[in-house]
Amino acid sequence: MAVSLPNGATVSIASTYAxxxxxxxITNAAQAVATLEASHGVAVSDILEVSSGWSKLNNRIVRASAVATNDVTFEGINTTSTSRYPAGSGTGSVRKITAWTQITQVLDSSTSGGEQQFTSYSFLEDDTERQIPTVKSAQSITFNVADDSTRPHYTVLVTADEDRIPRAIRVVLPTGAVLYYNAYVTFNKTPTLTKNEVMANQVTLSLVADPTRY
Known part of the structure; x- marks a missing residue:
C-alpha cells in the first residue's frame, strides 16, 4: 500500500506528429503486436497514437516496447479477448509523436465524469429493483494555468482549440509513472480577473479514449 502527492508532476501536450x-x-496477445507498413520509422520507446477498428484500442496512446522489422509491440495493451478485440478487425494506422511542449504554470486541476451508469429493472413478482451496469459517463480533465501568452504552450493550446483535432497529453508523476491521454483540447483565452488571485486560463481535456499508464 502506498500514497503519493502530485507535487512536482509535469503536464505536456503533443506538438508535432510524424x-x-x-x-x-495486429495480434490478439497479452501485448499486442502490430504490423506496420515498411519505412514506418518507429523505434523502441516511441509514443504512438493508434487508430484501430477495435473500439477499445482506437485513439489510445501507447508505447512501443519492441520493434522487429515491421512488427511493433504495444506495451501493456492486452488484446487476448476476442469478444472485445475480434480477430482480424483491428487494423488501422499509427502516428508517432515526435515532440512535446510542456504546459507550465499549472495552478490546479480537476476531473469530472467517468461514473458508472446503470439501468434498473424489476420483474412482476419483485418488490425491489435490480441494477446492471451500462456505460461510463464521458470524462474530462480541467487545468487552470497562469495566464502568460509568451509561454510556448500558449500557441500550441490555441491551435489545438481551433482545429479540434485530439492531442496526446503526457503527465509525468513524481514517482516516475507516466500517464498518457488523448483528448480534444478546449482553451479559454480569456483569463480570470479575480482580485488578489493569479490570472488564469482554463484548459479542458475531453478524453476520447482510456488513459494508458506506464
Whole structure:
C-alpha cells in the first residue's frame, strides 16, 4: 500500500506528429503486436497514437516496447479477448509523436465524469429493483494555468482549440509513472480577473479514449 502527492508532476501536450503509417495487422496477445507498413520509422520507446477498428484500442496512446522489422509491440495493451478485440478487425494506422511542449504554470486541476451508469429493472413478482451496469459517463480533465501568452504552450493550446483535432497529453508523476491521454483540447483565452488571485486560463481535456499508464 502506498500514497503519493502530485507535487512536482509535469503536464505536456503533443506538438508535432510524424506522418500516419498504415497498420496492416495486429495480434490478439497479452501485448499486442502490430504490423506496420515498411519505412514506418518507429523505434523502441516511441509514443504512438493508434487508430484501430477495435473500439477499445482506437485513439489510445501507447508505447512501443519492441520493434522487429515491421512488427511493433504495444506495451501493456492486452488484446487476448476476442469478444472485445475480434480477430482480424483491428487494423488501422499509427502516428508517432515526435515532440512535446510542456504546459507550465499549472495552478490546479480537476476531473469530472467517468461514473458508472446503470439501468434498473424489476420483474412482476419483485418488490425491489435490480441494477446492471451500462456505460461510463464521458470524462474530462480541467487545468487552470497562469495566464502568460509568451509561454510556448500558449500557441500550441490555441491551435489545438481551433482545429479540434485530439492531442496526446503526457503527465509525468513524481514517482516516475507516466500517464498518457488523448483528448480534444478546449482553451479559454480569456483569463480570470479575480482580485488578489493569479490570472488564469482554463484548459479542458475531453478524453476520447482510456488513459494508458506506464
Amino acid at each position: 506522418t500516419l503509417k498504415n497498420m496492416t495487422a
